[in-house]
Every structure is written in C-alpha cells, then in structure tokens.
Amino acid sequence: MAAPESGDGNNGAARMVTLISSDNTRFEVEAAAASLSQTLQLTILDGGGGGGDGIPLPNVDSATLSKVLEYCIKHAPAAANGGAPNATAVDRAELERFDNEFVNIDQSVLYSLIMAAHNLEIEGLQSLVAKKVADMIKGKSPMEIRRTLGFPDPTPEEQAEMNAHMLEYGWAYE
Amino acid sequence: MSIPAAALAALMDNDDLLSEFLLRLPPQPSSLPRASLVCNHWHRLVTDPGFRRRFRAHHRNSPLIGVFEDRMDYPFFSHSLVVSERLLSADNPNSSSHIVRTEDSGLGWVILSPKNLQMWEWKVCSEGVARWVLRKTEKMYKILGMM
Numbered sequence: 001m002a003a004p005e006s007g008d009g010n011n012g013a014a015r016m017v018t019l020i021s022s023d024n025t026r027f028e029v030e031a032a033a034a035s036l037s038q039t040l041q042l043t044i045l046d047g048g049g050g051g052g053d054g055i056p057l058p059n060v061d062s063a064t065l066s067k068v069l070e071y072c073i074k075h076a077p078a079a080a081n082g083g084a085p086n087a088t089a090v091d092r093a094e095l096e097r098f099d100n101e102f103v104n105i106d107q108s109v110l111y112s113l114i115m116a117a118h119n120l121e122i123e124g125l126q127s128l129v130a131k132k133v134a135d136m137i138k139g140k141s142p143m144e145i146r147r148t149l150g151f152p153d154p155t156p157e158e159q160a161e162m163n164a165h166m167l168e169y170g171w172a173y174e
Numbered sequence: 175m176s177i178p179a180a181a182l183a184a185l186m187d188n189d190d191l192l193s194e195f196l197l198r199l200p201p202q203p204s205s206l207p208r209a210s211l212v213c214n215h216w217h218r219l220v221t222d223p224g225f226r227r228r229f230r231a232h233h234r235n236s237p238l239i240g241v242f243e244d245r246m247d248y249p250f251f252s253h254s255l256v257v258s259e260r261l262l263s264a265d266n267p268n269s270s271s272h273i274v275r276t277e278d279s280g281l282g283w284v285i286l287s288p289k290n291l292q293m294w295e296w297k298v299c300s301e302g303v304a305r306w307v308l309r310k311t312e313k314m315y316k317i318l319g320m321m
Contacts, residue, residue: 035254072259089278091265095240107177108177108178108181108304111177111181111182111185112181114185114191115181115184115185118191120197126194127194130191130194130195130197130198131198132194133193133198134193134197134199134200135198137195137199137200137209138205140208141208142209142211142212144209145209145212146212146213149182149186150177151182151186151213152211154213158214161214162211162214162217164212165210165211165217166211166288166314174245
C-alpha cells in the first residue's frame with residue numbers, strides 16, 4: 001500500500017483502475033496516478049478501467065508499464081496539488097532525486113519509456129526522458145552523437161552529404 | 175549496444191520526439207550545428223525556421239540573451255560594425271552573430287561562419303573606453319569533430 005496522504009476530505013479508499021499491458025499483465029493503480037496520462041484521463045473520467053474491465057494498452061509491454069507506473073505513482077500527489085505550488089523544497093528535491101535516478105537506466109529501456117510516455121501523453125515523463133536524451137548527446141560531435149544513440153555508421157553517400165551541408169550552410173544558423 | 179533497430183527507427187523517425195530531444199540541448203552556439211550534421215533528417219529538422227523559433231522560445235530564460243538576424247541594423251552594436259564587416263566579408267554571407275553572456279557574466283559576441291567560430295568579449299579598459307576584444311578563434315571542423 002502506498003504511503004497515506006494527508007489529503008483532507010478524501011475519506012475512504014482511493015479509486016483504483018486496472019491497466020492491461022500488451023503481454024496481458026494486469027496492473028491495479030490509483031486512478032489519480034493513471035490520470036497523469038492524458039490518453040487515459042478521459043477514459044478514467046468516464047468511469048472506465050474499474051472492476052473487472054481494465055484498460056488494454058496494446059502498445060506497452062509489462063516491463064515498460066511497470067516503470068511508467070512507478071513514475072506516475074511517485075508524481076501523482078504533486079500533480080494533484082496542481083503542480084504542487086505549496087510543495088516544500090524537501091519534496092521538490094526528493095522528486096528531483098527520484099527523477100535523476102529514474103532515468104539512470106539501460107538505453108533500450110529508455111527508448112521503450114520514450115515511446116510509452118509519448119503514446120500515453122504523460123507530460124512530465126515525456127519531458128524527463130527527452131532531457132535525458134539531450135544530456136546524452138550534448139557536447140558531442142555529430143559522429144559521437146550517432147554512436148551514442150546507436151545509429152549505424154554513415155554510408156559514404158551520407159557522409160558526403162553531411163560534408164556538403166557543412167560547406168554549403170556552414171552553421172545551422174543563417 | 176543492444177538497441178533493436180526497429181525501436182531506434184520508431185523513435186528517430188518521429189519528428190515530434192526528435193524535436194523534443196533537440197529542443198533540450200543547451201543553448202550554446204555549437205549545439206544545433208552539431209546536431210544538424212548527424213544525418214539528413216536532423217539537418218532538415220534543425221534548419222527549419224519553426225524549430226529554431228521553438229528552440230529560442232524554449233531557452234528564452236537562458237544565458238543566450240539575443241540572436242539578431244539583421245546585425246548591420248542593430249544600433250547597440252554599432253561599435254563593432256567595422257570589425258564585423260571586415261570579418262564577415264572575408265568569409266561568406268552564411269555568417270551569423272550571437273550575443274551571449276560569458277561565464278563571468280560579461281558580454282560575449284560569437285560569430286559563426288562556415289569555417290570558424292570566433293568569440294569576442296566586451297572589455298572596458300581603465301580609461302572607460304569599451305571595445306570588442308577577440309578572445310578565441312576555433313576552426314569549425316575541430317569543434318564539430320568531423321576530421
């Protein structure tokens with residue numbers, strides 16, 4: 001059970017919804033956490049996902065979904081406070097620490113997360129994983145960027161095109 | 175590295191995702207030029223005026239305090255026109271200027287051209303006269319690491 005929140009006037013058990021991954025694993029989470037996904041939010045507001053129904057997510061496998069939900073559960077309380085204007089510095093620091101640790105993951109897991117965050121439209125997570133990719137490539141040369149991201153080496157034709165861009169346009173600023 | 179080619183392609187072929195990554199590159203003058211030379215797709219995206227507007231908007235609170243398109247009409251920098259004209263005519267019209275904050279909060283001026291990156295600093299001397307001083311010239315191919 002998640003740590004109890006001190007939310008006033010919210011007596012009784014939180015509403016739960018069930019999400020079903022592409023490999024048919026069922027995840028039961030609080031509706032508030034799942035609602036960080038813009039894609040799921042409407043379904044949940046309409047009362048979907050409860051009871052034995054569950055919301056199928058054919059594009060997200062169970063490993064990725066459990067990671068996504070770890071993020072949502074952690075961020076749901078702050079999101080419920082409207083971006084947590086009254087959050088303490090300690091709370092914010094804790095979320096930041098969590099975020100940094102959260103994206104400290106294998107690159108293939110990161111790529112799956114990026115896709116899932118995009119499909120589920122989880123804004124904070126989209127931003128977090130995009131920043132991670134930017135951090136991976138910043139300060140690197142074009143060739144280093146390719147290798148870091150796992151691109152194949154350029155073909156001689158591609159290399160020639162890039163050399164031409166470099167000479168024609170110089171910097172990408174006009 | 176064990177990245178499945180399909181997963182990589184799905185990410186990198188998606189302009190929405192790709193631009194989210196590239197928007198978050200630091201607003202240093204070398205960031206976008208480097209990205210633009212990764213492949214044709216990135217080049218197309220990074221040189222798109224819409225993307226560059228978004229990039230500037232994303233970083234509007236960053237140390238990059240001004241990028242002006244029409245440098246010759248910019249009165250504030252009239253001091254440096256003689257210098258800039260000479261520098262730019264020697265190169266080609268693709269040069270551009272960027273006013274930046276230097277690390278010690280001074281005023282910096284970066285001139286990008288196809289061959290060189292020049293960094294100038296606004297210096298006030300003891301008599302109170304201010305002028306641009308050339309701090310550094312770097313060959314572009316060295317910065318880009320292409321050769």
